[in-house]
Amino acid sequence: MTVRHVLLLTAAAYESDPEGPRVDGGLVLRAAAAAGCGADALDAAERAGLERxxxxxxxxxxxxxxxxxxxPAHRRAAHGLLAAAAAGExxxxxxxxxxxxxxxxPDSGLGAELAAAAQLSGSSRGERATALAHAAALTADPxxxxxxLVAAADQARLAGRPHRARELLGQVGELMPPDEVRGSAALVLGLLALRDGPVADAxxxxxxxxxxxxEEQALGARLAAAEAAWALGDAEAYREAVGESRAGAAGAREFGLGMAAALGDRYTAGRAALRRVVAEAAEAGTPDALLRAGAAALVAGEVEAACRLGSRALAAARAHDAGPELPRALELLAYGELRAGRHARARAHAEEGLRAARGAxxxxxxxxxYAILALVASLDSTADTVARHAGAAQDIAARHGLVQAATLAQWALARADLARGRAAEAAARxxxxxxxxxxxxxxxxxxxAVPCFVEASALAGDPDGARAAVAEFAVWAERGYDPQAQAQLARCQxxxxxxxxxxxxxxxxEALARHDRTGGDFERARTADxxxxxxxxxxxxxxxRVLLRDALVAFERCGATVWAARTAAELRATGEAPRCGEPPGRLAELTPQQLRIAHCVAEGATNREVALRLSVSPRTVDHHLRNVFAQLGVxxxxxxARLVDRAEGTVAHS
Structure with a gap:
């Protein structure tokens, strides 16, 4: 056998999973040996590009x-050799x-055998999708x-190949299938759109x-429809979808009923049901069940449990070859870590989640x-970085109707505004x-997002505009949906x-005392600040000074460098001596108040806006600004603005 035949055998082996990265070397080598291939042909094939x-x-x-x-005849011969070399169940x-x-x-009998064999556990999802697609082609019964074809599309979806899944589903409609098959096709199509498409269509x-x-499939479809309604921001549609769940697996059914109750008026009963879902997740091993329990934990205010379940869901997704569930597990884990105040971990999982979601x-x-990365970046990155992540999230959200992602992105932009003293802009967002x-x-x-809004409104000189939001927040905090809420409520008040x-x-x-009981450096630092x-x-x-020093250390400990810089400036305004190396360059010549005004003006604020931020009169701002110009020679x-940007850039890269 020549090197050309060895290469053809290898290429033919890929046809069992055309999008797969590698093929079974043992199968190819047995087929080659059966055809009389010698070691010299294999060596030549490696020189020609074959990789072991x-x-x-x-x-x-x-x-x-x-x-x-x-x-074509040579291809069929290669497949015949591979078929003969396939050994074992x-x-x-x-x-x-x-x-x-x-x-x-066509061979209907062979198609039936192939379809049955495709359900065996020895094959990858991609191989099952290919086998089922070929089994469909071998049969004449529409x-x-x-x-x-629907079964093949579902396996392609599970293999993380949505384009192939849609191609296969596109062949189903012309066959005029019975209602049950139409329902299965609609389920696969809806699940595809739920992850990559307009969620209203999903x-x-x-x-x-x-x-x-x-009914068993119908429960999964209703829960997925509820997830689409969640992404849309339609709480009533969510309750309608899950509220009809009367059959199916007990855990899934209780999750649906608990979520419907928690998002409605029966929040106490709903929260109790969701906690049972979380407790029973100790027995769960599938990614889907763990993800469901993680979502239940977040809604029930069990943030640490959500993080644990996210980690287990991630491990299970990797172990079960569950391609579509891997990005979802990383999303749950990133969001849970964000809610827990562990921003570095949230960023790590979100960055891995970006790669996984793109690949799938x-x-x-x-x-x-992207929205989670924008929220993390609002602590320690430039405003441009926050805007870039938020813009990427909003671009997809606008096209696909993702209200939750869009809201998170706007919240991130507002936090970036707050960190830089732009309270009025944050309140407007x-x-x-x-x-x-x-x-x-x-x-x-x-x-x-209410605590950020209250802070922005108060610092912008319009606290009354936030009173209605605080009243609603007080009711929400009392229900225990977030462990930080009671401390944040006291701060808002x-x-x-x-x-x-x-x-x-x-x-x-009271707020500081509650923070001490619940933990979370970032929120406690904000209260102290x-x-x-x-x-x-x-x-x-x-x-x-005592509280500002405490806030500064806490911001630095949790990596919130942008907020730490703001607190350091506030600390200097109390008369605290500058820390080693700050402020940078010629800005060191300014008094603490002059430095604060210089930063505000460099960000584009008018004298009136600066006065409002710093609680001084516009005349005082004007007086200090004239002195700043004279002292810096601008x-x-x-x-x-250019001088401040250059000075800050020097510090950032030193």
Whole structure:
């Protein structure tokens, strides 16, 4: 046998999974040996580009060109050799597939054998998809053919090949299948759109599947339709979808009923049901069940449990060859770590999630990972970085109707504004999201963003605009949906009580005490920072310095460098000596108040806006700004902005 024949055998072996990266080296070598291939031919094949991998599998770059260049009779002969070389039950499906590829005419009996063998556990999902597609091609019965095409599409979906799944589904409609097969096709199509497409279309397809499929499948379709409604931000549609769940696996049924109750008026019963789902997840091993339990934990306020379940779901997805579930597991884990205040871990999982979602063709999951990265970047990265991640999330969200991703992205942009002292801009972003109205944010995110909105409104001089949001937040916090909520509520109440020093002091103190019980460096640092600012404006600099130092250390400990820089500037304004190396360059010549004003002006704020941020009069800002210009030797606000940018850039790269 010549080297050309060895290469053709390898290329033909790929036909059992055309998108697979490697093929079974043992199968190819047995086929080659049966045809009288000597060692010299194998060595020559390696010189011609055949690669032997450490796991014994083979890789052939340019395999399509090799396969398509061979005459059809030579291809069939190669498949015949591979079919004969397939040994044992684990290779039964591969052997039957190569028999089918070696047969130039339809064979319904062989198709039935191949379809049955494709269900065996020895094959990968990609191989099963290929086997079922060929089994469909071998049969003349339209109903059977449609059923096999749908099964092949589902295996392609599970293999992380959505384009191939859609190609296979595209062949089903013309066969006019029975309702049950139509329902299965609608289910697969809906699941594909749920991960990569307009989620309103996904919901419609999944609800159709729920009407046409048997009850066990119908429950899965309803839960997926509810997930689509969640992404859309439609709480009522979510409750309608899961509220009909009356049959199916007990865990899935209780999850649906618990979520419907928790998002409605029966929140106590709903939360109890979701906690049971979380507790029973100790027995769960499949990625889907673990992901469901992780979602239940987040809604029930069990953030640490959600992180544990996310880790288990990730491990299970890798172990079960569950391609579509891997990006979802990383999304759950990244979001859980974000809610827990572990931002570095959230970033690591979100970055891995980006790669996994791209590889699986799941743009909807990609949007959520970008939104999470934007939220993390609002702690320690430039405003441009936050805007880039948020823009990527919003671009997909706008096209696919992802209200949750869009709300998270806007929240991230508002946090970036807050970190840089742009309180009015942050309040303008968050106001429509947290207040009632047509632009209202996602029902599961709105309350999480309220503390940022209250802080922004108070610092922008409009605390009354946030009172209605705080009243709603108080009800939500009482239900225990987030472990940080009670501490955040006390902080919000302190910010709204600025005219009542006794009440404000009491609420700030209560907030810090609650933070100490629940943990979370970032939120505690924000409370200490705001309390310190309030004390400085109340002309209590010594007390302010204690809290601001505490906030600065906490921000640095959790990696919130942008917020730490803001707190350091506030600390200097109390009379604290600058830390070693700050402020940078010629800015070191300025007083703490002049430095704060210079930073605000460099960000584009008017004198009036600066006065509002710093709680001084516009005349005071004007006086300090003239001195800043004279001391730094600049003649315009543009020159000042350039000087500040250069100085900050020097520090960032030192």
């Amino acid at each position: 991998c450490p796991d014994g599998r083979l890789r052939l770059p340019g395999r399509r060109a090799v396969y398509e260049a061979a005459p 684990r290779q039964r499906a591969a052997g039957l597939l190569h028999r089918a590829l070696a047969t130039p005419y 109903a059977v053919r449609a059923e096999r 919901r419609a397809s999944l609800l159709l599947a729920a009407r046409l499929c048997p 063709g799941q743009r909807n999951v990609l949007a959520h990972q 968050l106001g429509p999201l947290v207040r009632p109205g047509p632009r209202r944010g996602h029902f599961a995110v709105r309350m999480l 302190a910010l709204l009580a600025a005219g009542d020093p006794v009440r404000a002091e009491a609420r700030f103190t 705001l309390h310190g600012k309030w004390l400085r404006r109340a002309r209590r600099p010594a007390h302010a 003649r315009s606000r543009v020159e000042l």
